[in-house]
Amino acid sequence: METGSTSQRPRLALLAVMVTAVALLFTLVTAVPASAAEPVRDPANIKVLVNKAHPLSPLNYTPKLARWKSTGYRMRPDVSTKLSSLFAGADSAGHAIAVVSAYRSYAEQRDLYNYYVRIYGKTYADRISARPGYSEHQTGLAVDIGLASGSCGLEACFGDTAAGKWVAANAYKYGFIIRYPRGHEATTGYTYEPWHLRYVGVALATDMRTKKIPTMEHYYVLGKPSIRSYSDVMAADSAGDLWRYPGSGGRMHPRVKIDYAYGGVKTGTSVDWNQDGTIDLLLQMKDGRLLVNFGRPGGGFQAPREVGRGFARYDLTVGRWAAADTYPGIVAKRWSDGALLYYRNGSAAYLSAGRTISSGWGRYRPTMLDWNQDGKQDLIAIRNTGELYFYPGNGSGGVSTSKRQLIGKSGWHKVSTVTPLYGYTVSGSAGFIGKFTDGTLKYYPYSRGRFGARTQEGTGFTSYNVFR
Numbered sequence: 001m002e003t004g005s006t007s008q009r010p011r012l013a014l015l016a017v018m019v020t021a022v023a024l025l026f027t028l029v030t031a032v033p034a035s036a037a038e039p040v041r042d043p044a045n046i047k048v049l050v051n052k053a054h055p056l057s058p059l060n061y062t063p064k065l066a067r068w069k070s071t072g073y074r075m076r077p078d079v080s081t082k083l084s085s086l087f088a089g090a091d092s093a094g095h096a097i098a099v100v101s102a103y104r105s106y107a108e109q110r111d112l113y114n115y116y117v118r119i120y121g122k123t124y125a126d127r128i129s130a131r132p133g134y135s136e137h138q139t140g141l142a143v144d145i146g147l148a149s150g151s152c153g154l155e156a157c158f159g160d161t162a163a164g165k166w167v168a169a170n171a172y173k174y175g176f177i178i179r180y181p182r183g184h185e186a187t188t189g190y191t192y193e194p195w196h197l198r199y200v201g202v203a204l205a206t207d208m209r210t211k212k213i214p215t216m217e218h219y220y221v222l223g224k225p226s227i228r229s230y231s232d233v234m235a236a237d238s239a240g241d242l243w244r245y246p247g248s249g250g251r252m253h254p255r256v257k258i259d260y261a262y263g264g265v266k267t268g269t270s271v272d273w274n275q276d277g278t279i280d281l282l283l284q285m286k287d288g289r290l291l292v293n294f295g296r297p298g299g300g301f302q303a304p305r306e307v308g309r310g311f312a313r314y315d316l317t318v319g320r321w322a323a324a325d326t327y328p329g330i331v332a333k334r335w336s337d338g339a340l341l342y343y344r345n346g347s348a349a350y351l352s353a354g355r356t357i358s359s360g361w362g363r364y365r366p367t368m369l370d371w372n373q374d375g376k377q378d379l380i381a382i383r384n385t386g387e388l389y390f391y392p393g394n395g396s397g398g399v400s401t402s403k404r405q406l407i408g409k410s411g412w413h414k415v416s417t418v419t420p421l422y423g424y425t426v427s428g429s430a431g432f433i434g435k436f437t438d439g440t441l442k443y444y445p446y447s448r449g450r451f452g453a454r455t456q457e458g459t460g461f462t463s464y465n466v467f468r
Contacts, residue, residue, distance in 0.1 A: 039220045039299070041257035043139055046078070046175075046201045049216055050136045052126075052189045053300025057241055057260050059133030060106045063140035073102040076140035079199045083143060086167075086174040093170075095163035096148035100195065104137040127191055136179065141199045143176075156182075159194030171197060172205035179216070187217050217298075225295045226258040227270050227279040231423040233433055233441070233457075234270055234281075234467040236262035245458075250425040250443075252457050259293075259301060267417075268467035269318040271328050273307075274348035281467075282330075288312030290330075290351070308343070308351040317368040317468065321377050322397040331357075331368055331379070338362030342397055358399050364389070367418040367468065369432065371407075372449040386413040390449070407451070414438075417466050433457065435466045 039054060040047040043061040050056060066077040075083070083099075090097050104112070110132035116125035136142035146153040147163055158164040159182070168178055179198035180190045198216070200208075213219050227234065231247035240263030246253040262268070266284045273280045273292050281293040281301065290308035293301040313335040320328050327345040332354065334341060338361045341354035364381040371378045376395035382388055388408025391399050415434040424431055424443065431445035431452070439462030445452035 039256055039258075046141060046199060047204060048139060048141070049220055050134065050139060051217065052130075052134060053296065053298070055131075055133045055260070056138060057257060061138060062105065063103070065103055065140055068099055068102060071099065073099050073143075074140070075102040075143060076199075079141055079143065082174045082176070082199060083197075086171065086176065089170060089174070090163065090166055093166055095166050097145050097163050097167070098148045099143060100146045100153060101144035102137065102142070103140045104135065106132045106138060109133075109135045109138060127185075127189070136196075136198055142179065143197045143199075144193075144195050145197060146195055154193075154195055156192050156194060159192070164194050167197075168194065172209045173202070175199050175202040175205050177205050177208060177216075181214050184215050187215055220299075224299065225278045225297055226299050226301065227281070227295060229423060230270060230279070231421050232270070233419060233421070234268060235461065236265060236268070236465040236467070238463045239263070247421060247424045250455070252441075262465070265465060266312075267316060268465070269316075270467060271318050273328065273345065275327055282307075282318055284311055284314075284316050286312065305349075307345070307349060315365050317366050317379070319368040319377050321368060321393065323376065323395040331366060333361045333364070333366055335362075340366070340399070355397075357397060358401060360401070365418075366391075367420065367432070369420040369430070371446065373430065373447065380407065380418070382412045382415060382418070384413055386410045388412040405449075407449075417468055419466060419468050433466070435461055435464075438462065439464075441466070 039049040041057060042048055043056045044063065063076050065074040066080045067074055068080055087097060109130065113125065113129045113131055116129045144154065146158060147161060152158040152161055159168065171177060176197040176199055178194055179196045180188050180193040182192045185191055208219055227244060233245040233247055233252055234242065235245065236242050240261050241257055242259040242262045243255040244258050245255045264285050266286045269282045270279050271282050272278065273282055274294060278295040278297050280295045283291045283293065285291060288309055288311050289306055290311055291304040292307050293304050295301055315333040317331050318328055321331055321342055322329065325344060327348050329345045330343040330351065332341050332343060338359060339356050340358040340361045342357050343354045344352040346352055363384045366379045366381040368377050368379055370376065371380055371390050372392065376393050378393045379391040379399055380388060381391060387406060387410065390405045390407045391401060392403050393399050414436050416437055417435045419433040421431050421433060423429055425445060429445060430447065431443055434442050434444060436442065439460050440456060441458035441461055443455045443457050
């Protein structure tokens with residue numbers, strides 16, 4: 001992307017202002033997407049996705065680096081080898097090109113980004129430069145090139161030169177793609193940069209060219225949100241990184257890191273809080289605040305928004321408790337007296353005051369789901385002595401304690417969290433994942449008030465915060 005040199009930016013700025021609204025009409029539907037690609041978040045992987053919504057993890061990641069020939073530029077050793085081959089190919093075709101920029105550390109990117117903000121303002125700086133921790137240059141996989149003569153350096157005109165056209169037509173043979181192609185600014189978030197090469201490996205570069213996939217965003221189908229289904233299991237590790245385990249066909253598929261900085265979260269729930277069709281995250285923080293990370297339709301999350309506070313000593317379960325409500329709400333057990341309260345979400349923003357709906361829940365941990373599948377949300381609750389009970393809901397915000405049923409005789413006190421899942425085995429199926437104190441995950445399917453066969457889905461989750 002952008003180089004450490006600032007002398008070229010005034011010319012680039014003039015070019016960028018000429019970008020018309022037509023470019024913004026190009027969206028993810030303009031190319032054939034990969035059908036099942038999941039974003040790679042490992043910064044050491046050549047397929048890693050880094051953009052405005054998907055930062056590096058850790059933010060200060062540093063790769064193994066090699067110096068480019070006799071210059072001061074650095075890049076990953078595998079990138080250096082492939083770039084040498086690309087330069088040799090260009091030379092054989094009669095084109096002289098040179099490296100203009102390569103690896104930049106977190107600190108270097110921070111200084112460069114801040115410089116552009118001072119010179120151009122934040123709005124324009126965000127179109128030509130990445131924030132620190134969000135730059136491909138920090139991976140060692142990105143290289144900016146230009147004409148050896150120095151003309152058309154870091155300008156769109158490089159793409160119209162004979163050398164630029166040769167690079168665009170042949171880069172894939174060496175494992176490179178033009179990361180920010182013309183006409184896809186609305187997708188990548190950056191202006192057209194024919195000089196910015198990103199190494200992804202020959203196999204992926206060839207696949208993208210063959211299928212006419214123009215950007216990494218298209219390849220990873222980022223027209224889809226980070227949480228794609230209520231069959232997915234969400235879990236934060238001890239470092240605070242948030243992982244999505246796609247669920248389908250009755251099993252958890254390889255995990256994908258989708259966010260970071262969840263170390264302060266006590267519990268989390270996947271829920272469409274504002275009913276816009278994109279799954280969000282409701283977070284109960286350890287300090288008692290309730291935050292919502294609203295999901296973006298194209299992937300990633302908006303900045304957390306506070307919707308409540310004072311919930312440090314409550315057990316929460318989330319869903320459409322009252323059928324007439326527009327938005328999902330919260331049923332909360334208060335630790336101090338065992339009262340069960342309902343907090344209505346009336347505007348997809350701050351919660352209403354809690355309304356007591358039951359009492360005597362001090363020894364129980366409730367979870368909201370439709371156990372008998374009558375279209376009304378119910379509660380299942382684990383008693384601290386190990387039994388599991390079902391409490392039918394009436395669909396209008398009430399729960400019956402007199403009609404409770406024992407559905408699990410013993411051993412349930414070993415289950416620390418219960419995560420309702422929908423569509424985990426087949427479309428329309430219902431069940432829940434139980435995380436046991438020994439770190440195992442077990443799936444319990446149910447239908448019309450009866451359990452199916454339990455299956456073990458994972459181990460080693462002792463230190464993970466499995467969301468509910």
